[in-house]
Amino acid sequence: MQGFGEQRAEWRAVVADHQEPSRRELSSALRRAEIVVVAEALDGTEAVELARYHEPDVVVKKLRTMPTDPARVRRTDPGDPEKCPVWSFHQVYSDEPTKEWVQTGCRSAGIGCLDCKQRVIDKVLEELAPIQARARELEHNPEHVRAVVAEGSEKARDVATATLDEVRSAMGLHYK
Numbered sequence: 001m002q003g004f005g006e007q008r009a010e011w012r013a014v015v016a017d018h019q020e021p022s023r024r025e026l027s028s029a030l031r032r033a034e035i036v037v038v039a040e041a042l043d044g045t046e047a048v049e050l051a052r053y054h055e056p057d058v059v060v061k062k063l064r065t066m067p068t069d070p071a072r073v074r075r076t077d078p079g080d081p082e083k084c085p086v087w088s089f090h091q092v093y094s095d096e097p098t099k100e101w102v103q104t105g106c107r108s109a110g111i112g113c114l115d116c117k118q119r120v121i122d123k124v125l126e127e128l129a130p131i132q133a134r135a136r137e138l139e140h141n142p143e144h145v146r147a148v149v150a151e152g153s154e155k156a157r158d159v160a161t162a163t164l165d166e167v168r169s170a171m172g173l174h175y176k
Helices: 021-030 044-053 056-064 084-093 096-108 113-139 141-170
Strands: 012-016 035-041
Touching: 012 021, 012 044, 021 035, 035 044, 044 096, 056 113, 056 141, 084 096, 084 113
Parallel strands: 012 035
Antiparallel strands: none
């Protein structure tokens, strides 16, 4: 499926309806239209919460729409990775064979900018996955988070008190 004359990226959706048969039917229709149903919810509130868990789409969108080498106006135009901001991401996230693939493919117009970006997107999402999983765990355990913050606050207070005592002593300020 294409829209506005452009090839579209994979579309993803969260389906929400309080009736299971309606959700199932809507999900089925979306899948037939080649739209990925990432989750089903009972209502809008649950759908918003589920959508937050499928947040990689935000990263994907930002990376897919970032600018590239201005010389690459058409897919067939050769480019220079050194003039493309995506190359900086490859230097951080990609292994040597991928970097070579980018250098060769970009300079020869053998790959398109979206092909190049997709390799970065995959690596960024891979790196974010455990971080996002841990964040979800912490969201479901607010008492643990509060305990960690309280413990950190106590340690910070002790360090700050010691530092202030040292500063007062160095400055000859003795309060009684």
